Amino acid sequence: MIQAVKVSLEVLNDRLDPYDHLEEILDKINRWEPKVNAYAYVENMGKLKEDLGRQLKRKGRLSGVIVAVKDNISTSWMPTTAASRMLSGYIPPYNATVIEKLLYEGAVIIGKTNMDEFAMGSTSENTPYGPVHNPWCLDCTAGGSSGGSGAVLAYGGADLALGSDTGGSVRLPAAYTGTVALKPTYGTVSRYGLIPYANSLEQISPMARTVKDLALLYNTIKGDDPRDSTTLGVEQEYPIDRVDPGKTRIAVIRELMDGVDEGILKIFWNTISLLESHGFTIDMVSIKSLRYSLPAYYVIAMAEASSNLARYDGVIHGNRVKECRGYWDCAAKARGEYFGVEVKTRILMGAYVLMEGYSREYYVKATKLRRLIRDSLAKLFKDYQAIISPVSPILPPKLGEKLEDPVKMYTMDVMTVTANLAGIPALVQPAGIISGFPIGIQWMGPVFSESRLFGLASIVEDEVGVITPLQ
Amino acid sequence: MARKVTIGLEIHVQITGAKTKLFCNCPVDYRDKPPNTNVCPVCMGFPGALPVVNRKAIELAVTASKSLNCEIPEWLIFTRKHYFYPDLPKNYQITQYKTVAGAPVCLGGRLDYIDPKDWSIHSVGLDRINIEEDPGKAVYEKGGIIGSRVVLVDYNRSGVGLLEIVTRPELHDARQARIAVENLLLTLWYLGITDPRLPGAFRVDANISVEGGGGRVELKNIGSLIEVERGLRYEILRQTKIVDAGGKIARETRHWDTVKGVSKATRSKEEETDYMYFPDPDLPPLRVTRSMLVKAEAALEFTPLKLWSDMNRYGIDKGLAWSIIRELDLAKTFRTALSIYRNPHLIAWMLGNVVKGLRDKKGLEYVPPAVDIAYLAELLDRNIVHREMVKFVILPKAMETKESVKRIMEYEGKLPRGDALEKAVEKVLIEESKAVNDLLRGRKQAFNYLIGRVMRKLDGKGDPREIAEILRRKLNGLI
Structure with missing residues (x-):
């Protein structure tokens, strides 16, 4: 094509x-x-x-x-x-x-x-x-x-x-x-x-x-x-x-190699060999903070999601249900009816991490981790021009x-x-x-x-x- | 029994001086527009529409903060405050918050205000000022959200910039609270931040507690200066009676009913709402630039307090001064007229006594331009007119007809009409050839002599400055 x-x-x-x-x-x-x-x-x-x-x-x-x-x-x-x-x-x-x-x-x-x-x-x-x-x-x-x-x-x-x-x-x-x-x-x-x-x-x-x-x-x-x-x-x-290739150092990050499927690893290392044969320098490095990427990511994503999705209450945005009484009842029913399970889960978790008393433990901590991750990558990029990694640890489920x-x-x-x-x-x-x-x-x-x-x-x-x- | 009263105020003021809403280009002027016609995807919170900060609104907020002696952070952060309500399109309001998501436009600060009872100057501390967006306006079938079958919402107002000004609980009586708000609004009006005369341009919530009562009550929905005093008086009396009878005051929110003149409980117990604050990811922190601060500093040249101290220095009567200061157009006219002709007393008398009096008694809103006021002051000084004439004839006519003072003077026969002045000058130039020759040889006194001759010809009615101008023109280039 x-x-x-x-x-x-x-x-x-x-x-x-x-x-x-x-x-x-x-x-x-x-x-x-x-x-x-x-x-x-x-x-x-x-x-x-x-x-x-x-x-x-x-x-x-x-x-x-x-x-x-x-x-x-x-x-x-x-x-x-x-x-x-x-x-x-x-x-x-x-x-x-x-x-x-x-x-x-x-x-x-x-x-x-x-x-x-x-x-x-x-x-x-x-x-x-x-x-x-x-x-x-x-x-x-x-x-x-x-x-x-x-x-x-x-x-x-x-x-x-x-x-x-x-x-x-x-x-x-x-x-x-x-x-x-x-x-x-x-x-x-x-x-x-x-x-x-x-x-x-x-x-x-x-x-x-x-x-x-x-x-x-x-x-x-x-x-x-x-x-x-x-x-x-x-x-x-x-x-x-x-x-x-002579001026390009590529990093493989240890923390991004955990629990990866064998087939995926095989293709990955083949690619590394191929790049080395082109003359690239490839090093294995470790960035400890990346261990926290996933929890930091999900806390921030869900917090923002719960906020963004608040607007769907059936007044201006989102569909309305027929049977309901009063604003809060109608909003709750519309949200109950029209959001899928995964969306509701994330809204609830997002609201949880933003609640007073929990926000410091979750949301604020996640933003600190985020800064840490950003800084450690910026530091890595002083010595390396790129990072190569697998995309998913598993084959399509x-x-x-x-x-x-x-x-x-x-x-x-x-x-x-x-x-x-x-x-x-x-x-x-x-x-x-x-x-x-x-x-x-x-x-x-x-x-x-x-x-x-x-x-x-x-x-x-x-x-x-x-x-x-x-x- | 008189008990110690503690009052803190939360004053919401629309930033109408910004011309457009806080995060979109819709005009702030929503009044008199059909419902939901002053909106766009941004202020309606459409999914994917994004807020963009109105720079002018930020500049004005910085100016307000400067004028109120605030600590202004280098970076402003906008925060989302979440609550479900039909008048809030996104179900969160973009505002600013002190902790977690930090940095409102003003921290601390102090409002200085003049008490017109004895001309003393007082201060009330400020907790902070937030910049935030106004919600839409909900109209309920049954007056309240509970029990109404139908809610009508008009989003024309949604997204208009607000300053939320929060005082410390340092006020102690209703009148004082009203005066503080009045002074505050006056300052913001002078600085071009808001126009307090527009309906809905400001709203006041008050926290009130009386000694021995226990809890504090938040009184909401106060929409005018008079209501500030009325509402607070009522609430103080209500609480005092309860405490005097041995009762306690529950912490609650009450609604001020303007029509009935009573406060009503809105919820039996104040709910501790969790607003789930966090910084708005659509709005990067905004730097308060040097140029914003310079602009703010320049604007502070003209504030009610500054004008007050200037007028005191000139020795102007305090009541007269206050009557000018209270109205922005009079204050502006005073300032400009004074820069043209330096007689503060005459100018203050005309504006604060005559113009203000006619405005109050006859409802005449028009103020003659500052040049005319300055001109009249000069004519008064030169005894070409006298005060009675100005007070009873010239200014009333000027305000009624919006004609220039000069035209009115001509009409009233106080100034030669039309080309009478020209003709008189021409005549004098012919008759006084010797003086003209002297002048041409460089004898400056001859000039004043010629002016005097022209005035005499006009029976003292001419304006010497204007005569001088004509003389110069006639002797074109020779002197």
């Missing part, structure tokens, strides 16, 4: 019929969706053709490119439900900034992808649309929470996809579906229009099948936004760097398996949450296949090192090859 970076040029030179390209994608959606369930909403054909006609005229770098968008990113003409019954039927009155940027560059938004409700989950099973199935193994999870976006790319149901990453939500799906994803430096992509889960941790994140496509999508959506005070006011491009044990599900995020706590970029790419499962590796670098991560990932990609879309 054609790479997204080539679409607009090929269309311009009449070597690609953009309508054929759209139909090819729709064919794949028709073929795969009944099994995969990765889309929460697909725009109808007539509207898509109309959009395509209009967007081709823009002659932007994404003209003719078909993009899938996670269901928690606001689109003013399509439902945006964050896979919650609370928001079923909600069409926002405005577009997210990233959507405006995609439209400006000529992209066509094909639909909204399935996900864990309010992005809370690592398996894309906490959803009223039914679980996302992994195209590589239909009774397995595609990872979460942006599982829909990963799965769509894996079977060719879009050229590019947007996800959001709060603690690994684009990277776990990328690892499980054989695609690439970048959790950008915090503050380089506007969150305006992203239905919030944990504001201080999350970024809207690009997903693709190749590193070049990933860089294209990232460079399209990044940039300062006056409507988001947490964007950093940095205006720069992030091209793919040519990385000099069977659907239903992980839901039984929430703590097990949370440990799936152990290798990914550190980047969110520290605000640093993290890129995941496929590094091989073991017994039919694609295996991902993760790159992390200091803030604003996206170009370097693209460069490092390109080296691996050139050796391993691109493994999706599946036929």
